[in-house]
Amino acid sequence: MNAAKPMSAANPMSEQQAYEPKIVAFLCKWCSSAGSDLAGVSRIQYPANATPITVPCSGSMSPMYILSAFNKGADGVLVSGCHIGDCHYMEGNFLARRKIHLVKELLQFIGVEENRFRMSWVSAAEGAKYAQVVKDFVEDLRPLGPQEKLKAQRT
Amino acid sequence: MINIQDIRDTARDLLAKGEVRAVIGWRAGSRGMAVEPVVITAPEQADELVWDPTCYHNLALHLVEDRKFLAHARKTAGAPIGIIAKGCDARAIVVLMQENYFKREDVYIIGVSCEGSGVIAEWKVARQLDGAVPTAAAFAGDEFAFATAAGEKRLPAREVMADRCLECRNPFPKEHNVALGEDKTGRALDAPFAALARFETRSEGERWEFWQRQFERCIRCFACRSVCPMCYCEECVVDSINIAVAPETTAEEKANRIRWIERSAVKSENITYHMTRAIHLAGRCVDCGECERVCPVNIPLRLLNNKMEREARERFGYEPGASIGGPSLVASFRDDDPGAFIR
Numbered sequence: 382m383n384a385a386k387p388m389s390a391a392n393p394m395s396e397q398q399a400y401e402p403k404i405v406a407f408l409c410k411w412c413s414s415a416g417s418d419l420a421g422v423s424r425i426q427y428p429a430n431a432t433p434i435t436v437p438c439s440g441s442m443s444p445m446y447i448l449s450a451f452n453k454g455a456d457g458v459l460v461s462g463c464h465i466g467d468c469h470y471m472e473g474n475f476l477a478r479r480k481i482h483l484v485k486e487l488l489q490f491i492g493v494e495e496n497r498f499r500m501s502w503v504s505a506a507e508g509a510k511y512a513q514v515v516k517d518f519v520e521d522l523r524p525l526g527p528q529e530k531l532k533a534q535r536t
Numbered sequence: 537m538i539n540i541q542d543i544r545d546t547a548r549d550l551l552a553k554g555e556v557r558a559v560i561g562w563r564a565g566s567r568g569m570a571v572e573p574v575v576i577t578a579p580e581q582a583d584e585l586v587w588d589p590t591c592y593h594n595l596a597l598h599l600v601e602d603r604k605f606l607a608h609a610r611k612t613a614g615a616p617i618g619i620i621a622k623g624c625d626a627r628a629i630v631v632l633m634q635e636n637y638f639k640r641e642d643v644y645i646i647g648v649s650c651e652g653s654g655v656i657a658e659w660k661v662a663r664q665l666d667g668a669v670p671t672a673a674a675f676a677g678d679e680f681a682f683a684t685a686a687g688e689k690r691l692p693a694r695e696v697m698a699d700r701c702l703e704c705r706n707p708f709p710k711e712h713n714v715a716l717g718e719d720k721t722g723r724a725l726d727a728p729f730a731a732l733a734r735f736e737t738r739s740e741g742e743r744w745e746f747w748q749r750q751f752e753r754c755i756r757c758f759a760c761r762s763v764c765p766m767c768y769c770e771e772c773v774v775d776s777i778n779i780a781v782a783p784e785t786t787a788e789e790k791a792n793r794i795r796w797i798e799r800s801a802v803k804s805e806n807i808t809y810h811m812t813r814a815i816h817l818a819g820r821c822v823d824c825g826e827c828e829r830v831c832p833v834n835i836p837l838r839l840l841n842n843k844m845e846r847e848a849r850e851r852f853g854y855e856p857g858a859s860i861g862g863p864s865l866v867a868s869f870r871d872d873d874p875g876a877f878i879r
Contacts, residue, residue, distance in 0.1 A: 438874035444815040445773065445796050448808045452797070466877070482874060483818050483847060484867075487811060490736075490843050492744025501879040514879055530744060533804045 402456040402522035404431040404515070407446060409439045411469040412504045413461035418507030427512035428519040431459065438462070439500075440473025444484045447498065453532035457522045459495050461514070466504040474502070493530055496521040537675060538648055538717040540587050543620060546714060548582035548644055556618035556644045560598045561585045567684065569670045570658070573598060585620070586650060588674045589680045589808035592655040592698065592822040595756030596628035596765035603638050604768070618644040622655075624700070624758060627822035627857025634860050635820075636766065646712045647709030649717030652678060653693040654701025657829070661696045665689060694725060700825035700838060702726035711860070732842045747807070753833040754806040756799065759838055760827035761813065766820045773816075774809050775799055821863025822857045825875055 408414040412434045420427060436442060439462025450458045460481055468474045481500050488498055499518055503511045547559040558577045563584040565572035570590045576582060602617055622628060627646055634639055653675060659681065661670065667671065668689065670682035677688045694702070702705070703726050708719040727733070740748065761767045774797045781790065797812070798805045821841040828838045848854040851874050854865045 390689065397609065448811055452804060452808050475871075475873070476866065478672050478873050478875050478878065479869050480866050481876065482851065483815060483844060485877060486847050487814055487840070487843065490840070491739070491747040491807070491811070492740050492741065492742075494740065499879065500877065515584060517879075530748070531807055532802060534797070534802055 388423070397517070400520055402430050402525075403454065404457045404459055404518060404522070405450040405455040406431040406459040406461060406515070407436050407442055407501075408433050408435045409462040409474075410435050410437050412467065413439075413501075413511065414464040415505035416461075416507050416511040417505040419505065420512045421508075424507045424511040425508055427515050430519050430522075431515045437471035438468065438470050439481075440468070440470065440475075442481065443476055444480065447484055448464070451493075451528060453535050454528070454532050456528040457499065457518055458502045459505070459514070460519060461503045461511070462500075465502055467504060475484070475500060494525050496525060497528060516532035537651070537677070538587055540585070542716050543587055543648065544582045544585050545617065546716070547576065547585055547620075548579045548619050549801040550646075551582065552579040554615060557613075557615040558598075558602075559585075559618035559620070559646070560595050560602075560622040562591045562593070562595075564589065565590075565860060569673045571657055575602075578816075578822055587620075588656075589656045589675060589693075591622070592826070592829060594625050594628055594763070594765055594826045595621060596632060597722045597763060597826075599629065599632065599638065599643065600765050600768045601725065604770075613638075613642050616642050618642045618646060620646045620648055621709050621712070623704065623707045623709050623757065624646055624652055624822050626711050627706065628824060630711050630857040630860055631692070631766065631820050631822060634857075634862065634864060643728075645709065646716075647712030647715035647717075649715065649719060650701065650704070650707035650710065651718050652723070653680070653718050654704060654707060656696050657698040658682060664691050664696055664714070670798050680701065681788060685744050698706070698825055698829070700823050700828075703728050703730055704742070704823075717777045729846050731836075732839055732846060733755055748803060749833045751806040751810060753805045753808070754801060755805065755833060757832060759830040759832065763826045763830045764817075765824075766817055767813075773797075774812060774849055810837070812833075814840040817841055818849045819854055821845055874879040 408417055417433055439460055442460055447458050462474045462477055465474060485498055489495055501514045541875050548807040551559060552554045558575050560575050562571040564586055571586055573593050573595055576584060584691060602604055626645060629643060629645060668684040668686055672683040674681045678693050680693055680696060682689045698719055705724050705728055706721055707723055708721050709715060726842060779793045797808045823845060825838050828836060848865050
């Protein structure tokens with residue numbers, strides 16, 4: 382009977398069921414942000430776990446943004462910018478590629494799960510790709526559970 | 537072997553001719569065998585200078601302090617400032633010049649080669665000497681000679697050298713006005729990044745276990761930041777305490793100023809601090825190992841910086857402190873930078 386009504390008040394959701402990964406998505410103003418818009422206006426169904434934050438360019442990403450997002454409780458962080466060669470500022474995404482690579486390596490080095498942090502290239506025309514990136518990310522994050530390693534322990 | 541008299545003569549000459557306004561070097565300290573950094577301004581002070589295995593301080597730090605002092609006093613430098621620099625110090629100076637912190641002509645580099653050895657790690661000496669307190673240390677070929685109450689003790693250099701010196705590839709200061717000692721570039725007694733490679737054999741879970749224990753201990757004394765010549769920012773991002781407070785600034789505005797990281801010594805904040813520092817030092821850290829040496833709770837900070845250094849070297853072909861005119865690591869790119877991790 383319990384199995385039939387897993388969400389009844391008598392049988393509260395287990396922690397695993399209740400867990401929805403929170404993703405902070407830093408999206409380039411010129412492409413990925415428009416890409417996420419396109420996903421929206423195209424009525425593409427994708428998980429609502431990602432909180433988008435528009436940045437002027439993926440090259441403007443400070444590693445502090447990423448660390449701070451984790452510190453404030455993000456379960457996963459996504460950085461998305463324009464495809465190589467498409468940068469509005471000519472070379473911003475080249476710089477981002479280097480910088481983000483270092484951040485990614487450092488996070489893995491101290492033992493943060495590889496799947497917590499992700500980067501993608503999504504152009505303004507790739508609404509479907511953005512939806513897929515978020516969908517994949519959520520699926521990869523779910524088995525990891527809540528991110529406690531870098532989360533602030535404030536009392 | 538460098539004759540200390542050569543260093544003194546060079547410094548005396550430069551000061552006497554007025555070619556430099558001061559020379560930064562080392563003199564005998566008041567704490568056992570350890571020397572201390574000194575700034576001499578008169579030719580007759582040149583005899584104070586020493587060069588021994590305890591010259592582990594990165595003197596480039598004092599160039600930064602000099603630069604800051606001049607800026608605050610609104611003075612111009614005039615004659616250049618002289619500095620005695622080991623291989624790592626010289627690399628640090630190159631990075632500072634690459635970042636336009638000062639110009640090449642503002643510094644007169646008296647390079648000293650570490651030759652076949654390097655500087656000591658005090659903890660290793662203490663372990664080897666079994667409680668005896670050395671009062672002086674000297675280079676002696678492949679050995680270090682320590683003066684103790686029980687007479688002179690000689691230890692093989694390899695046994696008591698700092699880890700970073702064992703892994704050092706460039707014990708010779710490439711950038712110099714005058715260089716003393718033999719060029720032994722390429723010498724590495726231990727494989728470069730050996731400690732890092734050993735550490736990286738651990739699994740993700742073990743790495744996290746290790747680092748959380750390390751970061752938990754951090755007391756946020758900021759010794760690592762104070763001793764680092766690359767940490768020259770007037771206001772560090774981790775302590776935004778200098779907000780402009782005007783009479784009309786409300787308590788709320790003061791309370792809500794941007795704080796990326798709390799200053800409290802809590803594990804999560806400590807991690808963010810050390811990660812931020814590692815990222816800020818990527819492509820700039822010259823592996824002088826001072827942060828690790830001064831850490832009162834012995835956090836292996838070199839591992840973090842080494843990790844970034846090796847990434848820069850292997851993935852981007854970047855060597856910190858190699859050229860003054862070259863671009864910096866994160867302000868440059870190559871078309872074939874690794875990008876397979878991006879979806």
